[in-house]
Amino acid sequence: DDGPPDSPPANLDQVPDPLPAVEPLASGPNRPYVIFGKRYVPATSLQPYKVRGIASWYGRKFHGARTSNGEIYDMYAMTAAHTTLPIPSYARVTRVATGKSVIVRINDRGPFHDNRIIDLSYTAAYKLGLLEAGSGEVEVELLLPDEIARIRAERSHGTMLAAAPDAAASSSGGAVQAMPVAAPAPITQVQELPPAPAPSALDPATATVSSPAQSGVFLQLGAFSGPSNAQALLARLKAQLPDWTEPLRIVNADNLHRVHIGPYPSRESAQAAAQRLQARLDIVPLIVTR
Known part of the structure; x- marks a missing residue:
C-alpha cells in the first residue's frame, strides 16, 4: 500500500547529500521501545557501526507524516529510518552491487522486518538505483565525529574553490585560467x-x-x-x-x-x-x- 509519487520531480539527481554534523540527540526516539513484540535499544552515542544487509524504501504513504523525532517526512529529502542508530545521526549507505554511496540523515525508526536493516527515502533509493527492485544489498556505516569533520572540511574547501575564479578575475582584469570548480556546499x-x-x-x-x-x-x-x-x-x-x-x-x-x-x-x-x-x-x- 506504499509506492512512488504520481509525479516525481525531474531533478532528483541534483538533490545533494546533507552535510553531516554532530547534533544533540533527541530524547524520546532514543529510548528503548517494543514493536511487534520485539524490543529495540537505540544507541545513545556515536559508536562504530558498519553492517551489510538489505535496504528498502518508503514513499507516498508516509510523505507528510511525522518521523520519530517529530520532523515531517519528506520523501524527496535525503533521510532514512533505522531501528537503533541514534536520532539524529548521519550514515553512509553504499550499494554493494555498484559501489554507489550516498549520505543520509537518520531521523526515523524502522524498518521492522528481520531481513532489512534500513528504510531509505524515495530520493535516497533513487540515487542508489533501488526504486525499481524495491530493495537491495547495502552497507550502512554510521559517520563518527572524525569522519564528519573531514567531510565538512572537504566541502568547505570546495566552496572556497568555487569562489576563486571571481577573485582571480577581479585582480587580473578578467583573464582567468580554466580550473575545476566545485559546486557550492550545502548545509544540513x-x-x-x-x-x-x-x-x-x-x-x-x-x-x-x-x-x-x-x-x-x-x-x-x-x-x-x-x-x-x-x-x-x-x-x-x-x-x-x-x-x-x-x-x-x-x-x-x-x-x-x-x-x-x-x-x-x-x-x-x-x-x-x-x-x-x-x-x-x-x-x-x-x-x-x-
Whole structure:
C-alpha cells in the first residue's frame, strides 16, 4: 500500500547529500521501545557501526507524516529510518552491487522486518538505483565525529574553490585560467551556529514567531531545541536576504524551534524557491507540508 509519487520531480539527481554534523540527540526516539513484540535499544552515542544487509524504501504513504523525532517526512529529502542508530545521526549507505554511496540523515525508526536493516527515502533509493527492485544489498556505516569533520572540511574547501575564479578575475582584469570548480556546499537542515547574540542585540522584527504553526507548504532551514540558535539563524537570513519576498519566521511546535520560509502555493513553487536559496546561501532547505 506504499509506492512512488504520481509525479516525481525531474531533478532528483541534483538533490545533494546533507552535510553531516554532530547534533544533540533527541530524547524520546532514543529510548528503548517494543514493536511487534520485539524490543529495540537505540544507541545513545556515536559508536562504530558498519553492517551489510538489505535496504528498502518508503514513499507516498508516509510523505507528510511525522518521523520519530517529530520532523515531517519528506520523501524527496535525503533521510532514512533505522531501528537503533541514534536520532539524529548521519550514515553512509553504499550499494554493494555498484559501489554507489550516498549520505543520509537518520531521523526515523524502522524498518521492522528481520531481513532489512534500513528504510531509505524515495530520493535516497533513487540515487542508489533501488526504486525499481524495491530493495537491495547495502552497507550502512554510521559517520563518527572524525569522519564528519573531514567531510565538512572537504566541502568547505570546495566552496572556497568555487569562489576563486571571481577573485582571480577581479585582480587580473578578467583573464582567468580554466580550473575545476566545485559546486557550492550545502548545509544540513539542523545547522551548527556560533553563539546567538544577546536578546537586546536582536532586532525584534527578525524574531517573527508563528505559534501554532500555519498550514501550507514551507521551506524549513533549521530545527533547534532552544530558541537562541533559531533566532540567530533567522537574523542571519534576514541580513543576507534583504530582498526576499516570502515571510521568514520561527515556528514553535513539538518542542522544537523551526526556521521557516513561506507558505508557498505548491510543492513545485517551494522547490523553485529552494533552488534559488541554495544558489545564494549554499543552504539546502527541507520542504515541509503542514
